[in-house]
Amino acid sequence: MQDTNELHRQILEVIALIPYGTVASYGQIAKLAGLPKHARLVGYVLKHLDKESQIPWYRVINSQGKISVTRMDEKGNNVQQDLLEAEGVYLLNGKVSLKKFGWQP
DNA sequence: GCCATGGCTAGTA
DNA sequence: GCCATGGCTAGTA
Numbered sequence: 001m002q003d004t005n006e007l008h009r010q011i012l013e014v015i016a017l018i019p020y021g022t023v024a025s026y027g028q029i030a031k032l033a034g035l036p037k038h039a040r041l042v043g044y045v046l047k048h049l050d051k052e053s054q055i056p057w058y059r060v061i062n063s064q065g066k067i068s069v070t071r072m073d074e075k076g077n078n079v080q081q082d083l084l085e086a087e088g089v090y091l092l093n094g095k096v097s098l099k100k101f102g103w104q105p
Numbered sequence: 106g107c108c109a110t111g112g113c114t115a116g117t118a
Numbered sequence: 119g120c121c122a123t124g125g126c127t128a129g130t131a
Binding site: 004007037038039040041044 | 119120121122123
């Protein structure tokens with residue numbers, strides 16, 4: 001049980017390092033956390049993140065540059081997309097250019 | 106235990 | 119294909 005939380009903590013730690021205005025993929029986070037092949041776990045952890053968390057969850061997208069989260073605000077805008085655009089990260093044809101905005105640690 | 110289910114993905118086609 | 123979770127049966131005791 002404690003091992004699991006430790007993994008989650010490592011993952012969140014790495015996500016917290018993603019710089020403003022950049023994005024990283026689930027797989028990339030997993031790898032940097034020392035957990036290659038655990039991309040899905042990253043998704044799981046983020047899904048269960050509590051609302052109060054200060055972790056920049058929205059800077060994590062899939063490896064194709066697409067947003068996986070579908071949550072909308074009252075205006076019908078995708079919440080994650082809004083948060084990214086507020087940092088200057090925009091979508092083109094529904095995708096973020098990883099070349100431009102991808103985090104290179 | 107077994108099996109389905111995910112905020113996924115490298116590597117084909 | 120990967121892998122942690124969670125719900126749900128067998129099958130013991």
